[in-house]
Amino acid sequence: MNADLLRSKQDVRLSEMLLKDPTVSAVNDFIARKEGQGPQGTRRRLLATSVRLSKAMAPGLHKMAEECIERLDVSIPVELYAYSSPQFNAACVKPEEGRLFIMFSSALLDGFAEDELRFVMGHELGHHVYGHHDIPIGYVLKGQKPASPDLALSLTSWSRYAEISADRAGAYCTQSLDAVARSLFKLASGVTSSVVQFHLADFLSQVDEMQLEDQAPGAGAPVQDWFMTHPFSPLRVKALQMFHNSSLMKDGGISETDLELGVEGLMALMEPSYLESKADAAIAMRHFLFAGTLLIANANGDISEQEIKVFEDFFGKYKYKESFNMERLAEDLPKRAAAVVEQNSIPKRMQLVRDLCTMARAEGHAKPAEVSKLKDIAELLEVPEFFVDQLLAEEVDIALS
Ligand SMILES: [Zn+2]
Structure with a gap:
């Protein structure tokens, strides 16, 4: 079986779409220019901060890697690395000078059984086999210029399907649902x-x-x-x-x-x-999003051009107006929140809070007043505050976590 056949169809569809996106292509051109100037020092950094696992040091892990490489038809040499960390994690680092790098945290190597590690190995190799490094999600989402809400949503959606594809590659290497689930x-x-x-x-x-x-x-x-x-x-x-x-x-x-x-x-x-749905529950979410984005944008006392841009990306047809009455919106907010809470489950309300984070981040990173407003809003929506902290701290990275 060719590993390509296992890849999630949505991963294929969304990545084709994203590769044509002007912002994504511009970032890819920028990266290609940088890489054209010579190696970016990835391997050097790995050698300086992690331990390369030679065949003599980790014969079992190498044998496993070889079996996965053959199964998934990986065509370039692979180096394995371990780094010290109490977190379970692994990553596949974009190839440099014709070599691919797979990294494992020490906790993962110590705590995972052989068949569980095989799943992780296959998962990481899957990211390479399916070309997931071609979409520079980290650069686009965390770059100087924030991505539009639309693009950010497409990227996070694609990223989930990319994980599904990589998981399938790992499952294909393991051939055991039980091992995969344990992992x-x-x-x-x-x-x-x-x-x-x-x-x-x-x-x-x-x-x-x-x-x-x-x-x-x-x-x-x-x-x-x-x-x-x-x-x-x-x-x-x-x-x-x-x-x-x-x-x-x-x-x-x-x-x-x-x-x-x-x-x-x-x-x-x-x-x-909920952004498209005509259901009443979704309309209540959009009414809240409308007021919430404006109040977060105004948290510092004025609304910047980037913030107006984010607002218009969400509500293009309404267009931003100077004359929005912020006091009135603030007064009405608890009523709008009650309508949302009454009609929507917690996961749905979490989506709303997540989208409001896009506004808080309009200028690159959220300022204290914006974070505080966001937390007040989360409280109104009965979504725990730590969810906001987690969203604002979220690392976007093609790894297991
Ligand atoms: Zn992954």
Whole structure:
């Protein structure tokens, strides 16, 4: 089986679209010019900060890498590195001078069983095989000029599907849903000790509960920490379970079309569909977004050009007006919030807070007054404050976490 066949169709579609985007192409041209001037020192930095794992040091890991490389048909030499960190993490670093680099944190190498490591290895190689480095998401989202909300949303959406593709590459190397799920469970929970026995069905039931809550507007759902992890692990396991039951992995499995539809249904739980939807619950969200973006923009006492731009990106047809009555909007905000809370589940309201962060970041990074306003708003929406902290600190990076 050719590894390309396993790649998520949405990953393919969105990356083709993004590669044609003018902002993305401009950033790619810039990177190509820099790379044209010679190696960017990636390998040198790795050699200075991490330990290269030679064949003599890690024969088992190398053998595993060779098997994954063959399975996924990776065509360039691969170097393996370990770095000291208590976090479970791994990364695939963009090739330099014809060599690809896979990095593992010390905690991950110590805490993961062989078949779990094989999943991680395949996942990281998958990022390379599927050309995920061609979309410079970190540069675009964290660059000098903030990306438009539309582009930022497309990039984060693509990034989730890119993780789905990489997960499939990892699952294809492991051939065991149980190992894959254990691996994602360890990544999400941080637990490796025998105090906790992994239970696949229970782990997956988290997703079912999330879907139920999503369909029951206004249900007072308890906030689950797992929703905070990025990407959200139980959803990934569920998507992998569908993959394992598909015709890609076994004879007589569900069709590829059904697989892709099923995955889209799962990912929709993380998509900002309220921007287009005509449902009352979505309209309440947009009314709130309208007032919220303006009040955050005005948190410092005046509204900058970048902020007007973000506003117009969200509400093009209304256009910004000097005469918006900020006091009135502030007074009305609790009423608008109550309408949102009444009709929307916590995950939906989290989407709203996430979109409001785009305004707080309009000038590159959020200022104290904007952060404080955002937290007041989160409180009105009954979304925990630490979600705001997490959004503002979010590292965008093609790695496991
Ligand atoms: Zn990844």
